[in-house]
Amino acid sequence: MWRDRRLCDLLGVTHPIIQAPMAGSDTAALAAAVANAGGLGSIGCAMMSPERFRAVYAEARAVTNRALNMNFFAHRAPGDDEQKAARARALLAPFFMEFDLGEVPEVAETNFPFGEAVFEAVLEARPRVVSFHFGLPGARFVAALKQAGTVILSTATTPAEARDLEARGVDAIIAQGWEAGGHHGYYLDPKGSQTGTMALVPQIVDAVGVPVIAAGGIADGRGIAAALALGAAGVQIGTAFLTTAEAGISAPHRAALLASDGSDTRPTRAFSGRPARGVVNRYMAAMAAHEDDLPDFPLMNTVTGPLRKASAGAGSPDFIALWSGQAVGLNREATAAELVETLVDETRAAMARLAG
Numbered sequence: 113m114w115r116d117r118r119l120c121d122l123l124g125v126t127h128p129i130i131q132a133p134m135a136g137s138d139t140a141a142l143a144a145a146v147a148n149a150g151g152l153g154s155i156g157c158a159m160m161s162p163e164r165f166r167a168v169y170a171e172a173r174a175v176t177n178r179a180l181n182m183n184f185f186a187h188r189a190p191g192d193d194e195q196k197a198a199r200a201r202a203l204l205a206p207f208f209m210e211f212d213l214g215e216v217p218e219v220a221e222t223n224f225p226f227g228e229a230v231f232e233a234v235l236e237a238r239p240r241v242v243s244f245h246f247g248l249p250g251a252r253f254v255a256a257l258k259q260a261g262t263v264i265l266s267t268a269t270t271p272a273e274a275r276d277l278e279a280r281g282v283d284a285i286i287a288q289g290w291e292a293g294g295h296h297g298y299y300l301d302p303k304g305s306q307t308g309t310m311a312l313v314p315q316i317v318d319a320v321g322v323p324v325i326a327a328g329g330i331a332d333g334r335g336i337a338a339a340l341a342l343g344a345a346g347v348q349i350g351t352a353f354l355t356t357a358e359a360g361i362s363a364p365h366r367a368a369l370l371a372s373d374g375s376d377t378r379p380t381r382a383f384s385g386r387p388a389r390g391v392v393n394r395y396m397a398a399m400a401a402h403e404d405d406l407p408d409f410p411l412m413n414t415v416t417g418p419l420r421k422a423s424a425g426a427g428s429p430d431f432i433a434l435w436s437g438q439a440v441g442l443n444r445e446a447t448a449a450e451l452v453e454t455l456v457d458e459t460r461a462a463m464a465r466l467a468g
């Protein structure tokens with residue numbers, strides 16, 4: 113049914129549908145189920161040690177021999193700012209007291225940009241696809257991965273980023289619109305772009321020669337058909353997979369997604385130091401006035417980590433990052449395989465409707 117076969121051929125999949133990598137919320141079981149259903153299953157590895165990466169990759173490989181995408185962050189190392197760090201710790205201290213968590217930890221780096229240690233593990237594992245968020249790692253890493261036959265993807269939020277990624281050798285570009293759940297992947301303009309998927313995708317399609325994958329606010333077959341009409345070769349979908357049986361999110365996060373119609377989502381820097389879209393909760397509301405005054409990504413993760421854990425443990429949504437895109441009102445509860453099958457059927461129906 114897919115007339116544009118570029119992405120299916122490049123990724124080795126039946127359907128040009130990518131389950132987005134979602135570090136901390138996806139699972140090996142989710143990625144394997146999507147792969148076995150004919151899509152591209154992804155695993156967000158940004159917070160993993162090389163040992164954990166190897167274990168999770170092996171866990172997925174035990175259940176599928178289809179293509180998998182392993183995803184990493186290529187962010188710039190954060191700048192030190194003692195004043196911002198002290199302010200963030202003071203702001204969070206009352207919340208730590210509420211949960212009896214003791215002292216707010218020192219601000220420090222928890223996860224590092226893609227580098228040598230994990231690179232060796234990736235070269236050994238040789239996944240079919242490796243994708244990056246927040247740009248690309250050094251040219252040496254990209255060249256070696258390509259040499260090993262790995263397909264490289266990265267995220268662009270502007271045509272300028274798309275041109276930059278193409279010039280640096282990526283095989284396909286994820287055009288991520290402002291609607292998207294989780295972290296916005298911008299990396300050239302320090303303030304980021306707020307262009308929505310509908311406006312972004314055709315401009316990126318015109319800007320580059322490699323296949324473009326639309327992401328942000330796509331949750332059913334109507335959205336997929338629309339993305340294809342805009343010239344995308346496929347889609348990357350995150351939020352819609354969060355309420356599948358195999359997703360690894362907490363009960364309060366799942367409940368918040370099922371209760372939301374997307375109008376209560378907005379980007380916040382308050383969890384990690386970089387803007388990421390989620391359902392507004394007590395913590396996001398309390399931190400709204402301090403958004404521009406927080407330590408850089410990923411430093412904020414150190415101070416919010418214990419709070420998030422305690423909040424999830426107490427069954428409360430108040431201090432969890434409730435990552436969600438704007439199309440969350442379309443979310444369904446299903447298995448990942450059922451969702452992929454439904455998305456394919458709905459796309460076929462939407463395209464038939466358009467053909468009249």
Ligand SMILES: Cc1cc2nc3c(=O)[nH]c(=O)nc-3n(C[C@H](O)[C@H](O)[C@H](O)COP(=O)(O)O)c2cc1C
Pocket residue numbers: 132133134135137156157158183244245267288291292293294295327328329330348349350351352435436437438439
């Ligand atoms: C919970 C969550 C976590 C995410 N984590 C990552 C990640 O680790 N790496 C990445 O490249 N993108 C990540 N994203 C962004 C997705 O790749 C994708 O751009 C986004 O989900 C698309 O928008 P949608 O959620 O409206 O489908 C995440 C998104 C969500 C919802």
